[in-house]
């Protein structure tokens with residue numbers, strides 16, 4: 401479904417020359433696959449995602465979506481950001497209708513309303529769809545963002561840390577909402593995350609990016625758990641801890657903090673987890 405081919409992204413430096421952010425990044429996603437892109441903050445994950453979304457131009461390389469080269473945004477890709485960017489003067493329903501009206505322009509008004517109502521109800525907003533964003537919690541606003549993306553029935557879903565601003569319980573709830581929708585509609589999905597557990601719970605494969613500048617695709621990890629997935633069962637599976645350690649070790653080996661410490665310093669798993677906000681710790 402998606403082929404990212406030898407992607408480079410560079411920005412001009414103020415003192416001349418250029419800074420290469422992403423270098424020679426290639427990846428393929430099969431139809432219906434759920435892949436996550438993980439890496440340290442600032443390595444270039446959002447840069448890759450925004451090029452795939454057509455919101456940013458690649459310096460070199462290209463994107464092939466469903467057999468066609470593409471370099472601009474379109475309704476064939478639904479994008480969900482960390483904050484859902486809803487128009488504040490419109491209700492949740494009206495926000496979803498904005499996209500629905502554009503994509504289903506041949507449908508009748510009542511059919512379009514039904515589409516918006518359907519997707520808002522499957523994300524659990526039947527009772528609140530006529531409220532404005534200010535009357536909704538952060539989690540409910542993100543539900544609107546997810547409903548809006550799925551309502552367009554895109555070929556691909558691109559998610560940039562969609563649960564990054566949510567508390568842990570709401571994050572778990574919305575991960576489940578997302579998984580249920582993904583299983584129902586099987587939309588090929590690429591999601592950026594910092595969260596090792598989220599990546600394992602949601603993905604078929606985790607794409608690991610090396611640190612920037614000149615970030616590359618460092619490794620790919622297949623997640624073997626069958627679907628539908630049960631969070632508790634996964635956490636009790638010994639393979640979960642092996643996968644988690646593999647991811648953390650990858651991120652640990654590319655730690656940003658290493659150069660500022662002793663030359664022979666080997667950061668521990670605990671320190672790497674702390675850096676990713678998984679456990680509180682004190683770094684001397």
Ligand SMILES: Nc1ncnc2c1ncn2[C@@H]1O[C@H](COP(=O)(O)OP(=O)(O)OP(=O)(O)O)[C@@H](O)[C@H]1O
Pocket residue numbers: 411421439440441442443444445446447448594612
């Ligand atoms: N318009 C721009 N001009 C210059 N540099 C930029 C621009 N946009 C992004 N960058 C740089 O590109 C690098 C990668 O940014 P990007 O947002 O893709 O990283 P990220 O891995 O998604 O980070 P995070 O996880 O913190 O969101 C950063 O160093 C950033 O400063």
